[in-house]
Amino acid sequence: MKKLLLLSALLIFACSSGDGNNNDDNNNNSSNKKISSITVEGNYIEADNSYLFYTNDELTLVESDYFYHNGDINIGQDGIDRSTVIEYLDDVVRITKTGENPYVQDLPVDNNGAFSSSSFIFEDNYLVSMSGLSSGTGEAYYNWENGNLISVQGTNGVGDTNFSFTYSNYDNLAGLGWDKFSYHFSTDLIFFMIGLYGNVSSKLPSESIEITTEETTTRIYSYLFDDEGYPNRIIVNEETTYNGGSNRTITYNFTYTN
DSSP states (O other): OOOSSSOOOOOOEBOOOOOOTTTTTTOOGGHHHHEEEEOOOSSSSSEEEEEEEEEEEEEEEEEEEEEOOOOEEEESSSSOOOEEEEEETTEEEEEOOOOOOOEEEEEEEEETTTTTTTTTTTTTTTEEEESSSHHOEEEEEEEETEEEEEEEEEEOSOOEEEEEEEEEEEEEEEEEEESSTOOOOOHHHHHHHTTTTTOOOSSEEEEEEEEEOOOOOEEEEEEEOOSSSSSSEEEEEEEGGGOOOEEEEEEEEEOOOO
């Protein structure tokens, strides 16, 4: 079943552009190279292969080819079956989703292009708290250090969730991001890429740990880069304690506009 992950996500991780040394200007739209596709490989995953399009260097369209892997083959990978259109209007970003569960949503933004809402609290354009999660209940608190998101404490009707991160020395040149369900290119990922969640971490992660009342999930990240330092491939080794424990590897492949 396709999942639509909007403001219910407790955590979204994203990468910034730039040289990684200026933590006061993590602008997702300033990257010289733009991602044109993200394709996903892995066993027992639900995912989208996604294709990104730009107008005047702004992300304006994402087309997605949904599939899931049942342990043997990819099922449902048969062409574009949904799209997201992004329009930048006066003080509003309009998101139009087609396909299953279509909708149109106007999101007010401030002068930095971030959410303008009492539910989102920013300090120097860094998101520090979010409320109204999970259909109106729950909240999350974001902790930053040296321009990187190092931990998140979240709660909702189900229980508490805590995240922690360690980082590599690799700069986040590609302007990419993904939510806690790493393999799913969700609307939240788009929100981070266009700056609706404010500044983002200045480095690529080396490890993340997600702790809930039911399980602990550890993700280890490794990378292959092109000659300019942009990731061609991100490999995530994921291990969980849920239901006796399991592990899997998810691989993201990237192409760029130039």
